[in-house]
């Protein structure tokens with residue numbers, strides 16, 4: 001019997017991928033959730049209800065006992081758009097250990113919920129997971145030609161499971177409760193508007209960690225060709241938010 005392992009993040013794309021694998025791809029289905037302990041509370045509701053709908057053969061919930069700020073302290077490094085010790089320590093490394101200890105490359109396929117519009121992400125993941133076979137059904141145009149905007153409605157129509165609340169708030173993903181050290185101004189503006197207490201929590205953590213990492217910030221900005229640090233505290237004080245770039249999806253499993 002072959003094994004199908006889905007990286008089940010609590011996001012809508014990985015949930016729909018798991019449902020597709022359950023219904024359309026022979027083999028045992030296992031879901032792997034790597035918990036950053038920084039997640040939105042509604043993620044756990046979504047995961048529980050999704051598991052009831054998908055009916056996998058097994059579910060594994062991995063936590064390292066640390067949240068993203070614990071990792072930044074441990075690494076003495078504040079994650080940013082280029083280097084993300086949080087996803088390495090809380091997601092990629094535990095997932096790699098768990099899979100390599102249990103699943104042979106001969107009969108195991110790894111599935112990721114990546115949409116065809118971002119297929120370059122899948123190529124990086126395939127390279128990182130060699131020699132395992134890696135697939136993302138949403139990148140296989142013939143089998144699931146979904147528009148990115150249809151994923152939520154397709155999921156809801158098939159399962160009746162309400163999508164995670166962060167999507168309703170306008171977040172592009174359901175990772176780390178709307179926080180991400182790789183995110184830009186647009187993403188943090190959303191966090192500031194929708195989840196003020198959570199924004200304040202992260203802004204305070206960013207202040208506190210300066211005692212360990214020095215004057216580092218998650219956000220940067222460029223003025224007249226010069227890059228400057230921009231703290232979450234300072235960003236929140238600003239009123240002008242014109243022309244911010246779009247949020248991008250979390251890329252935790254790529255590096």
Ligand code: SF4
Nearest residue numbers: 086087175176180181
């Ligand atoms: S979503 Fe962002 S903050 Fe959370 S683990 Fe991934 S890279 Fe780190």
